[in-house]
Amino acid sequence: MSFEVYTRQYIRTGEPKVTITNLGRFSISNSASALLKKTSNVEFVLLLWDKVTNKVGIQPVKKGDTRAYPLKAYGPKGRSGTGFSAVTFLNFINYDWSETRSYMTEWSDNMLTFTIKPENLKGRPTSVGTPIRRYPRLKKETS
Numbered sequence: 001m002s003f004e005v006y007t008r009q010y011i012r013t014g015e016p017k018v019t020i021t022n023l024g025r026f027s028i029s030n031s032a033s034a035l036l037k038k039t040s041n042v043e044f045v046l047l048l049w050d051k052v053t054n055k056v057g058i059q060p061v062k063k064g065d066t067r068a069y070p071l072k073a074y075g076p077k078g079r080s081g082t083g084f085s086a087v088t089f090l091n092f093i094n095y096d097w098s099e100t101r102s103y104m105t106e107w108s109d110n111m112l113t114f115t116i117k118p119e120n121l122k123g124r125p126t127s128v129g130t131p132i133r134r135y136p137r138l139k140k141e142t143s
Contacts, residue, residue: 018058018114019102020095024087026058028112033082035107036060044068047089048111054118059111091124098125
């Protein structure tokens with residue numbers, strides 16, 4: 001038998017990162033989540049966009065702001081980072097979320113910020129994952 005060594009695709013680091021998945025989710029690492037929660041126990045965030053510099057801001061806010069995204073904890077006992085779904089935001093900025101990408105973040109002006117490369121702002125994906133199968137409708141029986 002000959003074995004082949006598998007090379008990991010993703011390597012865990014202690015650096016604060018935000019990953020935008022190919023499902024349109026923002027996944028925030030443990031260290032970046034800790035930055036968000038350093039002022040209080042955050043449950044909601046606002047997304048901010050600077051189209052001149054291609055910067056995204058993730059700002060913690062209180063419950064009740066209708067523009068806010070609910071922040072969900074991942075992993076056992078919520079210890080594997082946080083995240084939220086933001087497909088409409090990604091489509092608004094014309095982000096191509098057909099593949100998963102990670103971005104280093106920094107804490108400034110009371111929010112997490114990161115910059116998206118211009119080549120990733122070329123449009124939303126035309127199809128993601130497996131196409132949805134259409135099933136024929138069942139006709140209702142009349143009695």
